[in-house]
Amino acid sequence: MTTFSPELLLPAGSLEKMRAAYDFGADAVYAGQPRYSLRARNNDFRLEQLKQGIEEAHARGKKFFVTSNLLAHNDKVRTYLRDIEPIIALNPDALIMADPGLIMLVHEKWPHIPIHLSVQANTTNSASVKFWQKVGVSRIILSRELSLKEIEQIRQDCPDMEIEVFVHGALCIAYSGRCLLSGYFNHRDPNQGTCTNACRWDYKTHAADVDPNTGEALATAKMDAGFNFQAMQEEGDKAFAACGDGRRHPKADQVYLIEEIGRPGELMPIMEDEHGTYILNSKDLRAVEHVERLTKIGVDSLKIEGRTKSLYYVARTAQVYRRAIDDAVAGRPFDPTLITELEGLANRGYTGGLLERRPANDYQNYETGHSVAKRSQFVGEVRGVRADGWVEVETKNRFAVGDTLEIIHPSGNRLVKLETMQDADGQSIQVAAGNPLRVWLPIDGPVEGALVARLLQPQAQEAVAV
Numbered sequence: 001m002t003t004f005s006p007e008l009l010l011p012a013g014s015l016e017k018m019r020a021a022y023d024f025g026a027d028a029v030y031a032g033q034p035r036y037s038l039r040a041r042n043n044d045f046r047l048e049q050l051k052q053g054i055e056e057a058h059a060r061g062k063k064f065f066v067t068s069n070l071l072a073h074n075d076k077v078r079t080y081l082r083d084i085e086p087i088i089a090l091n092p093d094a095l096i097m098a099d100p101g102l103i104m105l106v107h108e109k110w111p112h113i114p115i116h117l118s119v120q121a122n123t124t125n126s127a128s129v130k131f132w133q134k135v136g137v138s139r140i141i142l143s144r145e146l147s148l149k150e151i152e153q154i155r156q157d158c159p160d161m162e163i164e165v166f167v168h169g170a171l172c173i174a175y176s177g178r179c180l181l182s183g184y185f186n187h188r189d190p191n192q193g194t195c196t197n198a199c200r201w202d203y204k205t206h207a208a209d210v211d212p213n214t215g216e217a218l219a220t221a222k223m224d225a226g227f228n229f230q231a232m233q234e235e236g237d238k239a240f241a242a243c244g245d246g247r248r249h250p251k252a253d254q255v256y257l258i259e260e261i262g263r264p265g266e267l268m269p270i271m272e273d274e275h276g277t278y279i280l281n282s283k284d285l286r287a288v289e290h291v292e293r294l295t296k297i298g299v300d301s302l303k304i305e306g307r308t309k310s311l312y313y314v315a316r317t318a319q320v321y322r323r324a325i326d327d328a329v330a331g332r333p334f335d336p337t338l339i340t341e342l343e344g345l346a347n348r349g350y351t352g353g354l355l356e357r358r359p360a361n362d363y364q365n366y367e368t369g370h371s372v373a374k375r376s377q378f379v380g381e382v383r384g385v386r387a388d389g390w391v392e393v394e395t396k397n398r399f400a401v402g403d404t405l406e407i408i409h410p411s412g413n414r415l416v417k418l419e420t421m422q423d424a425d426g427q428s429i430q431v432a433a434g435n436p437l438r439v440w441l442p443i444d445g446p447v448e449g450a451l452v453a454r455l456l457q458p459q460a461q462e463a464v465a466v
Helices: 014-024 047-059 075-091 100-109 126-134 148-159 182-185 229-241 290-298 311-328 339-341
Strands: 005-013 027-033 065-067 093-096 113-118 137-140 162-169 203-210 215-220 256-262 267-270 284-286 299-305 376-385 390-395 404-408 414-417 438-441 453-454
Touching: 005 014, 014 027, 014 065, 014 311, 027 047, 047 065, 047 075, 047 267, 065 113, 065 453, 075 100, 093 100, 100 113, 100 414, 113 376, 126 137, 126 148, 148 290, 162 290, 162 311, 290 311, 290 339, 311 339, 311 453
Parallel strands: 005 027, 005 299, 027 065, 065 093, 093 113, 113 137, 137 162, 162 299
Antiparallel strands: 162 284, 203 215, 203 256, 256 267, 376 390, 376 453, 390 438, 404 414, 404 453
16 A cells, blocks of 8 residues: 555546546646647637636646647747747646747746646656756656656656656557658648648558669559568568578568558558558557556656547546556555456557567557447437436437446446437437437436446446336
């Protein structure tokens, strides 16, 4: 048992998600200005929303951090102090920043405002932590490329600096998210907040030859469905190994072209072999099983990624990681059902990332570029209760009488077997076809602010009929 409890930090893409994060166990949230954070798209936080969010957080005894972590070009440097001044006047608990110049400007003008160094700054060693500490940064969000052992060493070397570690969410193929693919393909700079996730597009593969005069990759024939990158790579490696005179076999340097499914005819060269179509797509980070170790190390804040994720994602991850932290602090053994609960979230497959050293293929998802739910699916939000006790649910996905539903509530979750349902007019129905509908369900117990999920797999726990 330990008296130290790390902060649980959740993303807030909207005020509704902020409230859910707090309801389900978060100690703090982070939200960003669209112009100066790396979430310019799908970001509801303008000045008015930031003001309301900060006021609500402080009224609840919670913290609210404002993300301002882009790597600025000169045009944004010129407007930055003007635009950040009203934000600082709102009294956020910290600014999350990455650009050294902007950090310098803020620290000179507002030395009282805490600054947390963004993961975008790529902090991977104790010397860098000490450097940033000397210039006035109060917390370091460590690079995702660090192992548990390296995090522990930094903690020991820098005992008086707050450190923060990502424990859940999307991983980027680039170093700490500093990728150029989106800017290259469709001129939306990910480092200015407009990433289009080009790494997750569906790519088809074409054979190519190289023009000896220009060096340009020229398509020859489209590869058939049976093409196997791994077999081709093994063949090339074998041929290369057989060349005793040091010459590299031509097959080991084969050039290929990729074609994104939404851009037919636009062939882009690749110079390395991969064994799948989603060649750049990382699995999602899941480190709930490492919360106990991170708590013992003394990490100050455990951070979950996902400002563009759903309300269900925010509630579920907050609830699961809150329980993991509370168990670790109380000295209870890790509960493996927490892993099962996270399977209820749409995901691209999970990995411990670089917290654990594993073969490269453990990090990559070569089969699909979109998230898939394996245990349950988010199907609705509770919107009200009738005098007769029936609950109004706004549907998000299809469900039907006979389904087992999970009622997700801050006071605890429960399973119910749905035996009857009514439409908005009170008429009996068998199926709620999906968003946007309002239906009525006979659910007992606490329901205010609850979310509803449909189980996709049988559960050992018995559901109560409703």
